[in-house]
Amino acid sequence: MSAPGGLRDRDVDALSAEEAAAELAALADEIAGHDRAYYQDDAPAIADADYDRLRRRNEAIEARFPQLVRADSPSRRIGAPPAGGFAKVVHSRPMLSLNNGFTDADLAEFVAGVRRYLKELADDPSRPLAIMGEPKIDGLAVALRYEDGRFVVGATRGDGIEGEDITANLRTVRDVPDRIDDTLSVIEVRGEVYMTRADFESLNERQRDAGAKVFANPRNAAAGSLRQLDPMVTASRPLRFFAYAWGEISTPLADTHHGALDRLTRLGFAVNPIARLCGSVEEMVAFYHELAAQRSELPYDIDGCVFKVDRLDWQERLGAVSRAPRWAIAQKFAAERAETRLSAIRIQVGRTGTVTPVAELEPVTVGGVVVSRATLHNEDEIARKDVRVGDTVIVQRAGDVIPQIIGIVAARRGDDSEPYRFPEHCPECGSLAVREPGEVARRCSGGLICPAQAVERLIHFVSRGAYDIEGFGDRHVAAFYRDGLVRSPADIFRLHRRVAEIRDREGWGERSAANLLAAIEQRRRVPLDRFIYALGIRQVGEATARLLARTYQSYDGWREAMIAAADPAGEAYAELTAIDQIGPAVAADLIAFFREPHNLEALDALTEEVTVEDYVMPAARASSLSGKTVVFTGVLSTMTRSEAKAQAEALGAKVAGSVSAKTDYLIAGADAGSKAAKARALGVRTLSEAEFRDLIAG
DNA sequence: CAGCCTCGAGTTCT
DNA sequence: CTCGAGGCTG
Structure with missing residues (x-):
């Protein structure tokens, strides 16, 4: 990628329009090439300073010949490619994590919980409940998607919702079949990529001989190997794969978990042979202790075992609580x-x-x-x-x-040791650190004057769930704050006026400054829920921010309502606390935020710079229950109350505790009492359990 | 009013 | 990942 000879060094003022056009074309090409090398191949071909010189030359020519600025000019290009070099993949079904257990009592509690949740087991304690136990491999969870028998996409777990596309690397893992012989049009196989201890030792030996970095443990070695940008490197690493679960699937694999594992084996996947069907807590405990004893003799590291309810229809009914299924538990070994x-x-x-x-x-x-x-x-x-x-x-x-x-x-302990005295003042601003009665935490009362809090608030503002400004990490934020470049959120969006100051900072250059500004520009529009979350109001996290956005729809509507809510007797306050999950404490913090003039000023300054998009309802699964308010009463015969509630909510219904004029349906089981009478009085439609089941099935 | 469950806020290291 | 607090349920 050498420069067209001669042109490069000529004084810009001496260029003819034709020469300028030719050089701009060449520069666009060359800079794009370097960008590719830098971002996609992670292998910059030239030094930063040289790269900066190219960009500056490009800008200088454009400044003199504005009419020649190309559509593909590097000066116009904004938005950095994915940071690490891997594209993102959204999982078709979330990859959940597991609840952990440590003691035998935790296992008993897990089984008891399952029995309580499933009506037929709760009613009949003698009815068997088969639980599958398998070793928990200490590796990396991945998802492999096959379409018409061909491996098409492989991804890391990531945060469970979105992972990284590491297809090319996974193709090099020998236990990952490239084709499977089956009629399934779609199957996403999930499992663990790991490295055996023996392979790990010899890899480290090779690394040591080559003067390369040695890995701390097999898990890290497997992780490091999968994250290679060059699949050839991954191919040289002895990675293995065990299948133990699945995501999206076009046809059910089996009726039971152990049946599904058999099926995966027949499809050509490696399935861990040390698995056992347990019929009681005692058998589970025994399996767990056997594994613990066997642990050091296994060829690979395990950190516990996983127990899963065997029947898949039961798994489905048990569902998940937040991010963990109710039908599985990871029983961990005692930590080192x-x-x-x-x-x-x-x-x-x-x-x-x-x-x-x-x-x-x-x-x-x-x-x-x-x-x-x-x-x-x-x-x-x-x-x-x-x-x-x-x-x-x-x-x-x-x-x-x-x-x-x-x-x-x-x-x-030495004789001169003294009990620790907890400081009563903020170490950063010296304000009193007070502890509210009944609370465990001590808090710096410095509020707006405390620089430490200000920096932390800014860090929160740009963080992933909030404004998500890439390349603006904790260190940069703190340094920018210290040097007065950014003191408030609005300042971030005014940074483009201070490019020179950024570019001239230690460790910064043309390219990094441009990247940061591009990342900031990308976030000039954000949805209301992210915006609310970014403000960092106490007790308002992602979930509460979404709730508020959903209720008030627009920024202006929300702002007005929060100010009006200051009157505890007013309508706005009633509306706020009527939101499910928002009580007096959360409301008080919201009101306090809006009562502070400085916050209002900061909000106004920020909205001068950015656009807050109205909240858009995610497309809910259409059902006869979506948007309806339902109330349960009496004893249900085919499912428990919590199961019924979860099902109704999954279909978009709101489950309330008592009947009111707002109730759409009352679902009455046996022995319905006062609620049924009230429903009749209010003219609320009452459904039998059977009618409710039809509703959720349809 | 107690006992759940969910959410928020804080944290470590690669 | 863990702990504490808030909010809801029974």
Whole structure:
């Protein structure tokens, strides 16, 4: 990609229009090539400074010949390609996570819960409930989509909703068949990519010999290998795959989970042979302990076992609570522990002012990862465990991820040790850190004057669920705040007027500045729910923001309503607290936010710069129940109350507790009492259990 | 009023 | 991932 000779160095003022046009064409081509190398291949072909020079040359010529600016000019191109280099894939059905259990009692509770939920089991304790137990492989969950027998897309789990497209890499995994011999038009097979311990050892040996980085554990090695941008590298890594679940599917695989696994085996997938059907809690406990004992002899790492209700129709009825199915549990092995010295306690200030103590630890390896910090949660937690600076503490990684301090080694405490005194002032702004009665957290009362809170609020504003400005991470936000470039959300959208200041910053250049500004431009329009969430109002997270957006539809409508709600006797307040999930406490925080003049100013400044899109209802599955309010009463015979409620909600109904004029249907089981009478009085339509079942089936 | 469940806010390391 | 708080249900 060399420059057309001679032209490149000529003074811009000396160029003829023809020469300028030719050079602009060449520059567009060349810069696009470098962008490709940089973003898609992750292998920049030239130095940043040289790249910047090309872009500046392009701009200089365009400035002199504005009529020659090309449609494909680099100066016009906005929007950076996906950061890591992988495209995103939306899972056809969400990839759920699992609830965890640790003790035998947790297993018993899981089984009891399933029995309570399924009416026929609740009624008949002697009725068998088959549960499938399988080892929980310590690897990476992926989804493989096959269409007409051909492997078409493979993705990581990601956040469960959206993952990364790693199809090319997955094709190199030997246990992932390229074709399956079956009539299924669509099947998405889910399972775990892992590496055996032996393969991991020899890979590390090779890496060491090659002077490349060695991996901490097989899991990390598998993860690192799958995230390679070059599939050839992945191909050289000894990855394996076990299938254990499925997503979208055109025809059911079987009636039971174990039947489905057999079917997957026949389709050509590797299915873990160590699986067992258990008929009682005792058998489950036995299986779990056998696996634990066998653990070190298995060729691969496992971190527990997974138990699943075997009957698929029951699985479906059990459904999921938030992000975990009710029909499965991950029974984890006890986490590895380590001892280390607590060298200091650092106090952090959160976006809402919460001051959180964090333990600084002498680095120690726990479960293959070096840990140097752990949260101490709050004042009470420190007191309860009597943690002191200088203590030897026991650390484990909760769920094998977040380090936590289990306790102290009392015997190793020095005589001069003193109980920890929790600071009563914000370490950042010096304001009093107050603890409301009944609350555990201490909060910095500095509010708007506390710089730590301001930075955290900005970090929240640009974070993923909020404005989601790519390439504007915590460090940059803090630095921009410190240097006065960004003090409020509105400032972010005024940054384009300060390109020069950004470009000249340490570590920044033409390209990074342009990328940031492009990422910001992309977010000049956001939907109302994201906007509300981004403001960081206390107790208003993603779910509550969506609720508010759905209720008030437009930014202006919401703003007006929140100001009007300040009158607790008024209609606006009643409307706000009538929203399901919004009570007096959440309402109070919303009102307080809008009562603060500074917040209103900041809001107005921000909406000068950005457009807030009205909330658009997601297309709900059309059903006779969508948008209806239903009430249950009496005892249902074929399902439990919670199951019926979940089903109704899945079809878009709102389930209320008592009958009112707003109720559309009362579903009456046996022995219906006062609610049925009230429904008759109000003329609310009453459905029998059978009628309700027809409704949900149709 | 107690006991669930959901949500929010805080956190670690690669 | 975990804990605490708020809100709803019975």
